[in-house]
Amino acid sequence: MDxxxxTENYVKLKLLGEGSGHDWWHVKRVYDNSLMLLKHDMNQNVNERVVKLGALLHDIADWKFNHGDEKAGPRAARKWLESQNVAQDDVNHVCQIIYDLSFKGGKSRSPMKTIEGEIVQDADRLDAIGAIGIARAFAYGGYKGQELYNPLILPKENQTVAEYKSQQTTTINHFFEKLLLLKDRMNTRPAKEIAMKRQRFMIDFLDAFLKENQAEDSWHAARLDRYKAMDR
Structure with missing residues (x-):
């Protein structure tokens, strides 16, 4: 049995057609990103199967859709892997990756314990930025019923885990609260290089968005200028 x-068939059946941006095609891109990053780390003792299973199962039961329960994903992954008689060490490793990898607010760096975890985390975070990241942000914001943009609601940077989970925000604020932070939190060299290009794309998008809105909004404009300066 492969x-x-x-696992690919199992996850595809569960997530195909999901509408928040955490669908099968997101998982497929994370899986493909993981394979790409694996090629750069094959000189290390990397457990390729753990990387593949971690990528495929990383969103099997995301805490955002399970009442904030961070153990829902590892629990669902463990149930599946043990039903398939996967070695217990690999099961534990995959479940630890799933538990650790999520962004949990600006104050938390969400460090990974193994190179396998770093690869899956980078692969997931690459799909949260750039053109695809922009599309997914607005898909998720619509799913959550968030405002697109409100210049009177300011982002809350450096949130705690509890604040990040509970805060009502806008989709534009989500860029400042999470997405623009991810470039500097990549683990692997190739992910860092890709993230730089995707960061520029997001900055250009936000620059155009704010200019087209013509709102009295000095905070967002000033903070974006800071990111522009950092990106030069």
Whole structure:
């Protein structure tokens, strides 16, 4: 039995058609990103199967859709992997990756414990930035019923885990609260290089968005100028 292929079919069946941006195609891109990053780390002792399973199962039960329960994903992944008789060490490793990888507010760096975890985390975060990241941000904001933009609501940077989970925000604020922070939190060299290009794309988008709104909004404009300066 090919456990990776079986897991791919299992996840695809569960997430195909999901509408918040955490769908099967997001998982497929994270999986493909992981394979790309793996090529750059094959000189290290990397458990390729753990990387593949971690990428495929990383959103099987995201805490955002499970009442904030951070153990929902690892629990669902463990149930599936043990039903497929995967070695217990690999099960534990995959579940630890799933538990650790999520962004949990600006104050938390969400460090990974292994190179396998760093690869899956980078692969997931690359899909949260750039053109795809912009599309997913607005898909999720619509799913959550958030305002697109409100110049009177300011982002809350450097949030705690509890603040990040509970705060009502806008989709534009989400860029300042999370997405623009991810470039400097990549673990692997190739992910850092890709993130730089995707960061520029997001900055250009936000610059155009704020200019087209013509709102009295000195905070967002000033903070974006800071990111522009950092990106030069």
């Amino acid at each position: 456990i990776v292929k079986e």
